[in-house]
Every structure is written in structure tokens, then in C-alpha cells.
Amino acid sequence: MIAALDTGALRELIWAAPLAVLAVTVAWGMVVHGATRAAEASRDGRGRTAGLYAVEALAGAVMFAGAIVVGLLIMTTKS
Amino acid sequence: MVIVVATALAFDFTNGFHDTANAVATSISTRALAPRTAVVMASILNFVGAFISIEVAATVASGIVDAEIVTTTVIFAGLIGAISWNLVTWYFGLPSSSSHALIGGVVGAALAADGTRAVLVDGLIEKVMVPALVAPVIAFLAAGGAILITYRMVGRLRPGLVNRGYRLGQIASASLLSLSHGTNDAQKTMGVITLALVANGTLSGPSPEPPTWVVVSAATAIALGTYSGGWRIIRTMGSRIFKMDPAQGFAAQAGGSAVLLTASHLGFPLSTTHSITGAVLGAGAAKRLSAVRWGLAGNILVAWVLTIPAAGIVGALTYGLSAIFGDGALGPLLIAVSLLALMAAIFGKRLRRGPALTTAPADA
Numbered sequence: 001m002i003a004a005l006d007t008g009a010l011r012e013l014i015w016a017a018p019l020a021v022l023a024v025t026v027a028w029g030m031v032v033h034g035a036t037r038a039a040e041a042s043r044d045g046r047g048r049t050a051g052l053y054a055v056e057a058l059a060g061a062v063m064f065a066g067a068i069v070v071g072l073l074i075m076t077t078k079s
Numbered sequence: 080m081v082i083v084v085a086t087a088l089a090f091d092f093t094n095g096f097h098d099t100a101n102a103v104a105t106s107i108s109t110r111a112l113a114p115r116t117a118v119v120m121a122s123i124l125n126f127v128g129a130f131i132s133i134e135v136a137a138t139v140a141s142g143i144v145d146a147e148i149v150t151t152t153v154i155f156a157g158l159i160g161a162i163s164w165n166l167v168t169w170y171f172g173l174p175s176s177s178s179h180a181l182i183g184g185v186v187g188a189a190l191a192a193d194g195t196r197a198v199l200v201d202g203l204i205e206k207v208m209v210p211a212l213v214a215p216v217i218a219f220l221a222a223g224g225a226i227l228i229t230y231r232m233v234g235r236l237r238p239g240l241v242n243r244g245y246r247l248g249q250i251a252s253a254s255l256l257s258l259s260h261g262t263n264d265a266q267k268t269m270g271v272i273t274l275a276l277v278a279n280g281t282l283s284g285p286s287p288e289p290p291t292w293v294v295v296s297a298a299t300a301i302a303l304g305t306y307s308g309g310w311r312i313i314r315t316m317g318s319r320i321f322k323m324d325p326a327q328g329f330a331a332q333a334g335g336s337a338v339l340l341t342a343s344h345l346g347f348p349l350s351t352t353h354s355i356t357g358a359v360l361g362a363g364a365a366k367r368l369s370a371v372r373w374g375l376a377g378n379i380l381v382a383w384v385l386t387i388p389a390a391g392i393v394g395a396l397t398y399g400l401s402a403i404f405g406d407g408a409l410g411p412l413l414i415a416v417s418l419l420a421l422m423a424a425i426f427g428k429r430l431r432r433g434p435a436l437t438t439a440p441a442d443a
Contacts (some may be wrong), residue, residue, distance in 0.1 A: 010210065013341050014217060016301055020337035021221040022228070024252075029232035032244035036236045051149065062250070072337070074344040075131045075262050 024067045030060025082411045083275045086158045088300040089270035093165040094177040095205035095304020098264060100312040101174070101335070101355040102257040102305070105328035108317030111246035112253065116311075121257040122146050122306035128261020129298030130270075142202035143182055146277060148334055149150065149197075153188045154275040155411045159418060160184025160394030166422070167389075172311035172319075176350035179386040182207055185271070187391025192397040211350050214338055215357030222358035222433030223365035229326045230366070236239045250333035251330040259339040260351050261301065264282070268297040315379075316356065321363035321370045334358035353383065380427055 034057025041050035102125075103117035111122070144153075161180040168175040182203070189197035232240045269289040276282040276290075289297075303353075323331070335355035342354075356379060363371040401410030 010213065011337075013210070014208065017217050017338040018224065019340045020222040020341065021225050021330075021334050025225040025228050026206065026232075026332045027328065028248045028333075030244075032194055032248070033232050033236065035244060036233070036240040039240060040237075055414055064248075068251065069257060071340050072261075074340050075128070075259065 020067065020071075024064065027060045027063035027067055031057050031064060032060075034058070034060060080151055080275065081280075082408060082415055083155045083158070084279045086155055086162070086220035086274055086411075086415060087268050087272045087275070088296055090158045090162050090165070090177075090181065090271075091265065091297050091300035092127070092307075093169070094181075094268070096262050096307040096309040097165045097169050097175075097302040097304075098260060098351055099250065099305045099307075099309050100258055100316040101351045102253055104313045105323060105331050105359065106249045106253040106315035107241075107313060107318070108323055109249060109251035109325040109328040109357035111325060111328065112245060114313075117253065118306055120254065121260075123304040124254055124257035125261035125265065125305045126298045126302035127266030129301060130294060131258075131262045131379060131406065132316070143199060144185060145193075145197050145199060146274070147272060148189065148193040149278045150192070150406075151275050151279055152406065152411060153192050153398060154185065154271060154278060155414075156398035156401060157181065157185030157390075157394045159363045159397040159414060160187055160322060160390040160392070162418070163393045164386060165392040166425075168386075169309055169312060170425075171382075172315045173379055173382045174312050174316055174352045174356050175382045175386050176211070176349045176352045177264065178352075179207075179211065179383070180390040181267055181271065183387035183390030184394035186387065187394030188398040190391070192402075198442050212341065212419035213351055214342065214350060215338040215353040218354045218357035219361035219364075221337060222330045222361035224361075225334055226327055226365045229316045229330055232297035233289060233326070242325045245329045249332060250331045252329055252336055256332050256336045256339070256355070259336055261298070263342070263351055265297045265301040267299065269293050272297065278395075316359060319375055320356075320359055320372055323359070323363065327362040327366065329356065331358040331362040341443045360410075360425055422443050 016033045034055070038050045038053035038057060041047075041053060099118055099121060102121040103112065103114075106112040107114050121339050158181070161177065161184040163185070164180040165177055186198050186203065229245075233244075272293045273282060273287055273289045276293075277287055282290075291417070332355075334372070335351070335358040338354045339351055360371060360376055397414055401414060404410030404413065
């Protein structure tokens with residue numbers, strides 16, 4: 001017969017997948033929000049504000065890239 | 080054995096063009112990617128993804144039917160059941176699970192071959208049905224949550240810049256989804272060929288690994304199938320369920336990718352179609368319930384419910400027909416030739432009517 005259902009893995013699926021979606025959503029949301037606000041602030045001549053929003057966009061981009069790397073690692077390291 | 084391997088690769092090809100929509104429909108719909116660019120990208124990443132892991136292949140090969148009663152004829156009949164269902168649902172433009180079709184076909188053939196003792200019901204429920212039921216629900220909720228968060232973050236910004244940003248994000252999420260599709264679906268064919276090789280006595284051992292030629296041929300078949308594009312299903316997934324904006328497309332793809340990647344990591348033979356369709360519905364329903372064409376969603380749900388029994392019936396009938404000709408290759412050969420002739424007739428008829436099934440529509 002086969003092995004019993006791996007409830008631990010199923011539980012992991014239930015919490016890990018939404019968490020991953022949340023992380024990716026927030027990360028890319030920061031990129032879009034930061035970049036859009038930075039562009040608007042820059043056009044209005046508010047240099048410092050534009051810089052702060054650019055930092056937000058950059059932080060989001062780093063998080064997003066990190067999420068993609070984690071996804072790739074999951075694919076490449078499973079046994 | 081050669082006929083079975085060829086049929087398995089044919090299934091892999093249908094799996095590719097049937098599931099192209101999962102990876103690229105939302106990107107094409109929101110114009111993040113041009114149709115042909117999208118399918119080329121998806122086919123390359125499916126090919127690469129097929130080499131990344133063989134964990135799902137091992138799951139498919141060991142847990143659904145009793146390996147001791149499986150013959151190459153059973154595998155062949157199961158594949159015919161799966162291919163038939165894939166073609167029927169593709170013809171009607173309905174996204175349905177190639178994984179379930181494959182499992183249903185093999186289960187039906189095994190039932191015809193050896194009765195109910197051939198099927199590991201616990202395995203079917205615990206390793207396939209439960210994850211497959213859970214996946215679309217998780218994807219629906221995750222994508223719904225994602226789009227609500229997205230609108231909260233960027234809802235008051237200028238739409239032009241926001242849409243451009245999410246179209247860019249969709250290219251990344253579509254790439255990840257294509258890659259994860261390759262890690263899941265090509266491996267199902269690897270698992271079936273491995274099962275056939277075990278049944279044929281070519282491979283042995285408790286957990287046989289797919290040989291390199293199996294991995295390469297399965298990766299190639301799914302990549303070619305993906306490149307062919309299943310435009311009818313792309314249209315259904317991308318614009319017929321609801322007309323999505325780039326943020327919704329991104330949320331659906333991110334939701335589907337996350338569920339599939341997590342499942343792939345855990346070794347579940349999860350349906351890409353169920354995950355991404357659940358995510359698409361979630362991204363639409365969270366914005367406005369009435370935006371979703373629930374009648375169409377209901378048709379898709381009916382197709383999902385029918386997948387295993389319908390593929391199973393065809394698998395059982397195929398096994399029965401094949402068994403009339405004995406244990407040799409004559410039965411499978413005649414059935415394979417008949418199926419090819421039927422497919423050629425259907426394609427020929429459709430091509431004479433117009434290019435709707437085989438080329439990218441202008442509005443896709």
C-alpha cells in the first residue's frame with residue numbers, strides 16, 4: 001500500500017502558498033507605487049520626496065527579486 | 080513499448096498546448112506580451128523547467144495504481160483516455176486538468192484490466208484528489224487577497240503608469256509560472272514512461288528514476304506543444320471568464336505560481352489548470368463578483384468533475400478493444416493509427432473552416 005497522506009506537507013502548502021503570494025504582491029506593489037510616486041514628485045520638482053519614493057521602489061525590487069530567487073531555489077533544491 | 084512511449088509523448092504534446100493558456104493567457108489578455116512572444120517564452124521555460132526536478136515523476140509512478148498489475152497496454156489505454164479528454168476540452172475551449180485526465184485514463188484502464196483491486200484508492204484520494212481540491216481554493220483566496228492588497232497600495236495612482244508597471248511584473252510572473260509548469264507537467268509524462276518501463280521490465284527497483292532520454296524527450300514534447308499554443312483556451316482564460324486589468328493578471332499569475340511552486344516542492348502531482356484557474360477567478364471575484372462569468376466558471380467546474388470518469392471510460396474501452404487482439408502490439412497499433420486518422424480528420428475539417436484553432440487570434 002501507499003504511504004499515508006503527508007498532512008504536514010499539506011499544512012505547509014496551505015500556509016506557505018498564500019504567504020508567498022502576499023510577499024510577491026507587496027514587493028511588486030512597492031515597486032509600482034514607489035516608481036509612480038517618484039515620477040510624479042520628480043515632475044513636480046520635489047527632489048527629496050522623489051528620492052524617498054525611489055528608495056521604496058528599489059526596496060520592493062530587491063524583495064521581488066528575492067522572492068523569485070527563493071522560488072528558483074525551491075525548484076532546484078528539492079530532492 | 081515504442082507505441083506506448085510515442086503515445087506518452089503525444090500526451091505530453093497535448094498537455095503542452097492544452098496548458099499554454101495557464102502560463103500566458105493573462106499576459107496576452109492584458110497585452111503584457113504579444114501572443115507569439117508569450118508562447119515562445121513559455122515553451123523555452125517549460126523545456127528548462129522539465130530538467131529541474133523529478134520528484135513529481137516519482138509520485139505519479141508509484142501511488143495511483145498497483146504497479147504489479149500495470150502492463151504497457153494499461154499505460155497505453157490510460158494515455159489514450161487522457162489524450163481524448165484533452166482534445167475534447169481543447170475543442171470546446173475549456174481549461175481542464177491534463178493531470179486528472181492522465182490519472183483518470185490510467186485508473187480506468189487498470190479497472191478494466193484487473194478490477195477494483197488494481198486501484199490504490201487511498202493513494203488516489205490522498206496523493207491526488209485532496210491536493211487537487213485544495214489547490215484551486217488556495218489559489219482563489221491567495222489571488223483574491225493579492226488583488227485587494229494591490230488595489231489598496233496603488234488604487235489612487237495614475238492608471239497609465241500603474242498598468243505599465245504591472246504589465247512588466249506579469250512578464251516576470253508568467254516566466255516563473257511557465258518554469259513551474261515545466262517542473263510539474265513534463266514530469267507526469269516522465270512518470271508514466273517510467274511506469275511503462277517498469278511494467279516492461281526495462282527498469283526495476285522500488286523508486287526507479289526516469290532515464291535521461293525520457294527526461295529529454297518529455298521536455299521536448301511539452302515545449303513543442305506549448306509553442307503550438309491552445310488559442311481557444313487562452314481566450315477563455317484570458318478574457319472570457321472576465322476582462323482583467325494588468326494588476327489582476329499579475330495577481331492571478333503570482334497566485335498560481337506560488338501554489339504550484341509550493342506543491343512542486345512538496346512532490347504533489349498538482350494540476351496547473353486548477354491552480355491558475357482558481358487564481359484567475361479569485362482575482363476577478365475579489366474586485367467585483369458580478370465581473371466573473373459564473374456560468375462559464377460552472378462549465379469549467381463540470382469539465383473538472385467529468386475529467387477523471389470520462390478519461391477513465393475511454394481508457395477502459397481502449398483497454399478492452401486492445402485486449403481483443405491479445406497481449407501483443409497489434410491492438411495498441413490499430414488504436415493509435417485510428418486515433419491519428421480521427422485527429423487528422425478533425426484538424427483538416429477545422430482548417431478548411433478557418434484558422435481559429437491553430438493560430439493566434441487577433442484579439443487574444
